[in-house]
Amino acid sequence: MSEISEAIELDGSGDTEVGARQLNTSLDTFEPPQTQVLSDSSQERIIRSGAEPCPTTNVKRSLSVVENDLNPPEIQKVIVEHIVRRDELNTHSHFPIKLRSFSGKIPRPNSETDYDTWRSHVELLRKDPTLSNLQKSRKIFESLLSPAADIVKRLSPESTPETYIQLLDAAFGTVEDGEELFAQFMNTLQDPGEKASTYLCRLQAALNIAVKREGAAAGEADRHILKQFCRGCWDNPLLSDLNLEEKKSHPPTFSELLLLIRTEEDRQAAKATRMKKHLGSHRQRAMASACVCSQQATFQLESDPLTELKQQLI
Numbered sequence: 001m002s003e004i005s006e007a008i009e010l011d012g013s014g015d016t017e018v019g020a021r022q023l024n025t026s027l028d029t030f031e032p033p034q035t036q037v038l039s040d041s042s043q044e045r046i047i048r049s050g051a052e053p054c055p056t057t058n059v060k061r062s063l064s065v066v067e068n069d070l071n072p073p074e075i076q077k078v079i080v081e082h083i084v085r086r087d088e089l090n091t092h093s094h095f096p097i098k099l100r101s102f103s104g105k106i107p108r109p110n111s112e113t114d115y116d117t118w119r120s121h122v123e124l125l126r127k128d129p130t131l132s133n134l135q136k137s138r139k140i141f142e143s144l145l146s147p148a149a150d151i152v153k154r155l156s157p158e159s160t161p162e163t164y165i166q167l168l169d170a171a172f173g174t175v176e177d178g179e180e181l182f183a184q185f186m187n188t189l190q191d192p193g194e195k196a197s198t199y200l201c202r203l204q205a206a207l208n209i210a211v212k213r214e215g216a217a218a219g220e221a222d223r224h225i226l227k228q229f230c231r232g233c234w235d236n237p238l239l240s241d242l243n244l245e246e247k248k249s250h251p252p253t254f255s256e257l258l259l260l261i262r263t264e265e266d267r268q269a270a271k272a273t274r275m276k277k278h279l280g281s282h283r284q285r286a287m288a289s290a291c292v293c294s295q296q297a298t299f300q301l302e303s304d305p306l307t308e309l310k311q312q313l314i
Contacts, residue, residue: 097125099143104172115172116209118143119165126161136161148172178215185210185224189232196235197261203228204254226251238264 101111102118113121125136137159141152151171152164174181185206190199203225210216216224230244239245242260252260 097121097128097139099125099139101143101145102148103145104148112145115168119169119173122161122165126165133160134158137164140164174209174213176213178210178213180215181206181210181213182215185216186228188228190234195265196229196233196238197258197265199233200225200229200254200258200261203232222251222253222257223248225254226257229257238268 099121100113100118102115103109103112104115105112108114122140125131125139128136131139134157137157140161141149141164144152148168148171152167155163155167185203188203188206190196207216207221207224211218211221226244226248230239230248233239238261242264251257
């Protein structure tokens, strides 16, 4: 019992782990005293002398206090954050990014992607925090086919992903001047039969290339797209219904503009479908009534006596 008391009454400023270890050792080595049957006279002597029973309740209360001190809320928070972070890393490792094949052949095979799309996927790979530079370089190299793979074969295994991308950009990236690309963007007009939303996406792709070559500022992209769309789109009812000319001072983002245009296109398409259905049914009714009228006129002519005489004379 003296060893248990010493373990419980440890100073709170001392090492908690040492106190817990001493407490566990004391509890393991402690053996409860054997129960002895006391006579009535012995019980009376114990009561008269004021002896107290074994303080088991106080020991349990002290043990609970020590256990709470061993696991404070700060330590529990750190443990939970570590478990959550480890689960996130395991989730990323179970779903690695896979790059599509790229060879740089002209014409491009159907099973491969173009360089701009492949380059966008590589940017996502570069921002993955769960992969090391060696793993990223390995994935880039594994996605390349000849002749693109032949260009990077001379690089060492320790080369960074940026080195691979810099070399591939020089071989397959856009080399046109940024101002020339922006001029091509300004001359991009809607083709015959092309939907307005498709034309807008084509403008976005052309402007992205010009921005990458520093032919236009990225912050002015939304304004350039809206201005060129109003200039090159031939669907005047759509432009007037959406009041796009009035939005040039405060242009919407590309996603917002695309959603507006697709919604208006769907509304117009639904209206055209209703019109065709209505006019078609009306035309069918008119044709049916015309057939009935012609049949009635023929019947009247056949029932006329003069007409019968004429037919007999003929």
